Amino acid sequence: MDSFIPVLKxxxxxxxxxxxxILALLKCLDAKLxxxxxxxxxxxxxxxxxxxxxxxxxxxxxxKDDYWGNSNIIQTIAPGEMFxxxxxxxxxxxxxxxxxxxxxxxxxFLDAKGIFTTCSSACAFHxxxxxxxxxxxxxxxxxxxxxxxHMSQRSTREKLMSYLSEESSRQNASTFVIPFNRQQLxxxxxxxxxxxxxxxxxxxxxxxxxxxxxRFTLIL
Amino acid sequence: MDSFIPVLKxxxxxxxxxxxxILALLKCLDAKLxxxxxxxxxxxxxxxxxxxxxxxxxxxxxxKDDYWGNSNIIQTIAPGEMFxxxxxxxxxxxxxxxxxxxxxxxxxFLDAKGIFTTCSSACAFHxxxxxxxxxxxxxxxxxxxxxxxHMSQRSTREKLMSYLSEESSRQNASTFVIPFNRQQLxxxxxxxxxxxxxxxxxxxxxxxxxxxxxRFTLIL
DNA sequence: CCTCTTTCGTTGTAAAAACAACATACTTGT
DNA sequence: ACAAGTATGTTGTTTTTACAACGAAAGAGG
Numbered sequence: 001m002d003s004f005i006p007v008l009k010x011x012x013x014x015x016x017x018x019x020x021x022i023l024a025l026l027k028c029l030d031a032k033l034x035x036x037x038x039x040x041x042x043x044x045x046x047x048x049x050x051x052x053x054x055x056x057x058x059x060x061x062x063x064k065d066d067y068w069g070n071s072n073i074i075q076t077i078a079p080g081e082m083f084x085x086x087x088x089x090x091x092x093x094x095x096x097x098x099x100x101x102x103x104x105x106x107x108x109f110l111d112a113k114g115i116f117t118t119c120s121s122a123c124a125f126h127x128x129x130x131x132x133x134x135x136x137x138x139x140x141x142x143x144x145x146x147x148x149x150h151m152s153q154r155s156t157r158e159k160l161m162s163y164l165s166e167e168s169s170r171q172n173a174s175t176f177v178i179p180f181n182r183q184q185l186x187x188x189x190x191x192x193x194x195x196x197x198x199x200x201x202x203x204x205x206x207x208x209x210x211x212x213x214x215r216f217t218l219i220l
Numbered sequence: 221m222d223s224f225i226p227v228l229k230x231x232x233x234x235x236x237x238x239x240x241x242i243l244a245l246l247k248c249l250d251a252k253l254x255x256x257x258x259x260x261x262x263x264x265x266x267x268x269x270x271x272x273x274x275x276x277x278x279x280x281x282x283x284k285d286d287y288w289g290n291s292n293i294i295q296t297i298a299p300g301e302m303f304x305x306x307x308x309x310x311x312x313x314x315x316x317x318x319x320x321x322x323x324x325x326x327x328x329f330l331d332a333k334g335i336f337t338t339c340s341s342a343c344a345f346h347x348x349x350x351x352x353x354x355x356x357x358x359x360x361x362x363x364x365x366x367x368x369x370h371m372s373q374r375s376t377r378e379k380l381m382s383y384l385s386e387e388s389s390r391q392n393a394s395t396f397v398i399p400f401n402r403q404q405l406x407x408x409x410x411x412x413x414x415x416x417x418x419x420x421x422x423x424x425x426x427x428x429x430x431x432x433x434x435r436f437t438l439i440l
Numbered sequence: 441c442c443t444c445t446t447t448c449g450t451t452g453t454a455a456a457a458a459c460a461a462c463a464t465a466c467t468t469g470t
Numbered sequence: 471a472c473a474a475g476t477a478t479g480t481t482g483t484t485t486t487t488a489c490a491a492c493g494a495a496a497g498a499g500g
Contacts, residue, residue, distance in 0.1 A: 064369055072372035074365060086361040089354065096365055116351060127347060131336060134309065134354050141306040141357060144364040145294060145316055149284055151371040152292035152410040154488075155456070182478060190372040192458050197479055199457095213478090374458075375486070402448060412488050417449055419487095433448090433496095 001026065001033055004056045004108065011054055011080045012136040013129065021125050029110040036101040043084075043099040051109045052133075053084045058105025059179075063187070064097045073188040075143070076179050085137050088112035151190060156199045159189045164209065168218050175217040221246065221253055224276045224328065231274055231300045232356040233349065241345050249330040256321040263304075263319040271329045272353075273304045278325025279399075283407070284317045293408040295363070296399050305357050308332035371410060376419045379409045384429065388438050395437040 005022060008014050014022050033056070036042055042060065043049060060077035074097055077083050087095060115129060150162040163185075168176055178185065186193040203209050210217045225242060228234050234242050253276070256262055262280065263269060280297035294317055297303050307315060335349060370382040383405075388396055398405065406413035423429050430437045 064372060072368070074368055086358045086365070089358045092358065092362065096362065096369065127350075130347075130350060130354065134350065134357065137354065137357050137361060138306045138309045138312065141361050141364065142312065142316065144361065144368065145306070148292070148294055148364065148368060148371065149316065151368065152284060154410065157456095190374065193477095194459080194479080194481095195457055198481090201479075377486095401446095414449080414451095414489080415487055418451090421449075 001031065001108075004033075004106075007056055007080055008054065008108075011082065012139075013052075013054060013082055013132050015132050016128055017125055025125070025129065026110075029114045031111075032109040033106060034109065035106045036104070038101060038103055040101050041098060042101060042105075042107060043095055043097075045096060045098050046094050048094050049084050049087045050112050051084060052082060052088050052112050052115070054082050054108045054110065055079050056106040056108050058101060059103045060105060060107075061100050061102050061184075062097050063100065071187045072190050073180075073184060074147070075140075078179075082136055085133060085140070088115070088133075156189070156191045156196055157203060159191060160196070160199060160203065161208070163189060164216055164218060167216075174219075175215065177215050180214065221251060221328075224253075224326075227276055227300055228274065228328075231302065232359075233272075233274060233302055233352050235352050236348055237345055245345070245349065246330075249334045251331075252329040253326060254329065255326045256324070258321060258323055260321050261318060262321060262325075262327060263315055263317075265316060265318050266314050268314055269304050269307045270332050271304060272302060272308050272332050272335070274302050274328045274330065275299050276326040276328050278321055279323045280325060280327075281320050281322050281404075282317050283320065291407045292410050293400075293404060294367075295360075298399075302356055305353060305360070308335070308353075376409070376411045376416055377423060379411060380416070380419065380423065381428070383409060384436055384438060387436075394439075395435065397435050399434075401434065 002023075005019050008022055008026075009017070009019060014025070017025070036058070042053070045064070055077050057079050059079075060083070061073050062075040062077065062083060063071050063073045065071050075083075077099075083099065084095075086092065115126070115133065146166060150159050150166070153159040153162050164178075167178055168174055180188060182197060183193050186196045189196070200209070200211065204211065207219055209219060222243075225239050228242055228246075229237070229239065234245070237245070256278070262273070265284070275297050277299050279299075280303070281293050282295040282297065282303060283291050283293045285291050295303075297319075303319065304315075306312065335346070335353065366386060370379050370386070373379040373382050384398075387398055388394055400408060402417060403413050406416045409416070420429070420431065424431065427439055429439060
């Protein structure tokens, strides 16, 4: 566990805290580690969760899968990122999505109720953590709205342009790498993979973009 | 302003606080009132906001409008509900959507930075407000994910079923009234109104639903 | 009560997406 | 290096959606 302190130090949740404070907090929050293999489920839809999780290493997808096998990737989680905060509040109900490891991953579990109750060991930094948590959730919120912005586009091409534009401005470069393969990008945008592949080709023919694998360049 | 205290008492933000405490907080947070006519904009996309707003009366839509005149209703706001919390954090960037009054409405503005800094008048309940804020944001988060669930459905029929099912279970009744007219529902689900109307008829013919205006009944 | 405006349903057509099927390229493990 | 499995691109067909146009119904205001 201690080996992940350097990672934790740079997470949104523990921003502004020293190593000693983090160590104390981990105790307060009854931190637990668990590892997952590629393709393994961290959570199934319908499960009840009262922990807040931080990804220590690897890569996760939060996704909604339907009866017919269609997936929709709600969000990707990179090391240092948090997930499940939206379920930390009491009366949050069951989880609405699946959480899956897309690579070998290690997850840190923190007891959520410890965050809202002042702990015995007099952690004065609790309020800072709550504030950090709030900021993180607020950022996630804005990201969800961004994604809704892509999904609300009517055509596949518009969805792609919306997503690629955002990614370009987020990475502040006209050439950038996206964290998806084709199937995953299609799942993320909720479109058919082959149709999307086709549309990408047309967009390239129309001189809007060039690409190779997951590296895209927006033209003009 | 004082006339809205009873409303505020039952908001998520001020849950658990007495009237006196709310009154003190309103002072702390430099509360301001403003009224809007039907169709008037509360915020335009691109604006910077550092306030948290509570709707005192009326009805609002948070929506994304594109260049070609398509709207996408991200969320509807009812009296007592809060909006803009996702922009309360510093470095939140500009607002991504428009906020529009769909009826005559009154909005309360609260200075966000007052919430995170301890105030001079020693409001001990600040931490409770922060916690309330967190819970509210977390619920909004889950609602956004729900909406993403509808939008990720491939066909109009599936989108409708997804939305109507949720609304039915949320209102805990097989017959229920939705807060949209046809155009608004179409905007909410990001589909064409006439095509949606058509699909609704087919669904009725197929014995899945009945409806009249905004009152729907799920069959079986 | 009448007129003007908005909402809702209906239809036909053109465009787009889903789907299925397959070829090719690329990975991974052995 | 090989084989098996996975990812990507391509194409044709079927289904669905967007769009446009219009008439009927409902509502608002004088």
